Amino acid sequence: MGGLQAGPVERVEHDYQLWEKRVDALMVLLSRKRRFTVDELRKGIESLPGDAYDRLTYYERWISSITSALIHRGTISIEELRAKLADIEQRPDGPKVGTP
């Protein structure tokens, strides 16, 4: 990316949402427990298709990358993930459920 042509730097900032902070926390804690590395995070992000890279927000890329690495490592399985997502889908309160 360094050295590519690009437009002006848009000085945008936003307060991170709680879910984004939790993605960050997952990264920090999993690295500390040696169940994930920053290199895997980067590899996962760089393996995203170009259009996904541009379309996704920063922490969306992170959670995508963390999820693939955990599946790849066998920490969680695709079946478990699928079942969990289906379960979340059924919850009445959506985002408020499962907040630590």
Place this chain on the structure above:
Amino acid sequence: MMDNVTHTHEGPDPHAPRPDHDDTLTHHKRLEIAVRELLIEKGILTADEIREAVERMDARGPHLGAKLVAKAWVDPAFKARLVENGSAAAEEAGVQMDQPTRLIVVENTPQVHNLVVCTLCSCYPRMVLGIPPDWYKSRAYRSRAVHEPRAVLAEFGTRLSDDVTVRVHDSTADMRYLVLPMRPAGTDDFDEAKLAALVTRDSMIGVTTL
């Protein structure tokens, strides 16, 4: 009856997708919930650990970097240690470094201006500045800071004379840079706390001066 038959959708389309409010459960938010819950169920993480990590992150911010800068301004011996070994000096000043990364402090002088970027992704001295601003992670900043730093600086309102050397530091996962800005003129009688209040986040990234 007639009213119903002629009913048309005036104004906003009632069937339009909901705007993306913070509480909309997007695919990626679901993914975060799913992964987090699975990790907790498997005993790999606990909910408390996650909460504490978020709290620690919230507690970190530019005030920590500003404290180091102000201390360096008033204490030349500390400044020497800070530039020599940023991580050790920060620990000494009571700023906890809980990442296996080196903090490297680069000093601005009348001859040299330092600018920090991460062309790979978003490496940032989070232990002393908190989470990076969005623009730091943007394509535009990451690609242009290395090949036209003066143009990027100008966009931040920073104009340096041509005889000032601009050094751009590309961060990595292991090496995080913090700029030690020059102490502003007219602050000779300021104490450390008053000096720290002058130090902005952007000056420690190097996109601005004080």
